[in-house]
Amino acid sequence: MPTRTQILLLALAGIFGIAAGVGSFTFAYAKGHSYLTDNPAACANCHIMNTQYEGWLKSSHRRAAVCNDCHTPKGAVNKYTTKASNGFWHSFGFTTGRFPEPIRIKPHNLEIAEQACRSCHSAIVGAIDAHPGERLLTCTHCHKSAGHM
Numbered sequence: 386m387p388t389r390t391q392i393l394l395l396a397l398a399g400i401f402g403i404a405a406g407v408g409s410f411t412f413a414y415a416k417g418h419s420y421l422t423d424n425p426a427a428c429a430n431c432h433i434m435n436t437q438y439e440g441w442l443k444s445s446h447r448r449a450a451v452c453n454d455c456h457t458p459k460g461a462v463n464k465y466t467t468k469a470s471n472g473f474w475h476s477f478g479f480t481t482g483r484f485p486e487p488i489r490i491k492p493h494n495l496e497i498a499e500q501a502c503r504s505c506h507s508a509i510v511g512a513i514d515a516h517p518g519e520r521l522l523t524c525t526h527c528h529k530s531a532g533h534m
Contacts, residue, residue, distance in 0.1 A: 420472055421465075425452045431479055433488060440533030455501045455532055456494060467497065499523055502531070 387395070411417075419427035429438035441447055446455070456471075457464040471494065478484035490498065502524035503510045514521060524531065 415476070420468060423451050423453045428452045431475065433475075433479060433484065436487070437533050440530070444530075444532055446532040450501075450505070450532070454505075455498050458497050458500070459504075467494075495523075495525070499525070502528075 416427070416430050419430060425438060425441060428434045441452070453464065453468075457467045475484075506524075510524070
């Protein structure tokens with residue numbers, strides 16, 4: 386007769402096995418491997434992002450930047466931490482139907498995009514920010530559809 390500890394360990398192993406199986410299936414079904422790349426088509430795996438992807442295809446930024454250039458921070462750890470967090474919350478929102486229509490960028494992700502704008506366009510931003518005493522404007526204040534038509 387198995388001991389109480391053995392039963393508990395078997396139950397935990399079963400739960401872990403089921404979670405690993407469901408997670409692996411979901412990762413494969415959702416083309417999870419594509420999110421590890423810089424291919425913008427990965428962002429359109431979820432039909433919710435089709436409008437943004439099509440807008441990027443028509444924008445001038447298509448020749449200069451991919452989604453990750455604007456929507457993830459610099460550095461591999463920061464980039465993939467952000468991608469993992471966004472991926473989880475995007476999946477959660479899509480699965481539960483809890484996302485705004487039209488979708489909107491969250492404040493933290495807007496800060497990341499703002500820093501990307503300022504990095505790529507540093508010469509222009511430097512000239513604008515050089516006016517002392519004026520309120521610092523965000524890039525999206527004037528360029529709301531930059532990157533997405």
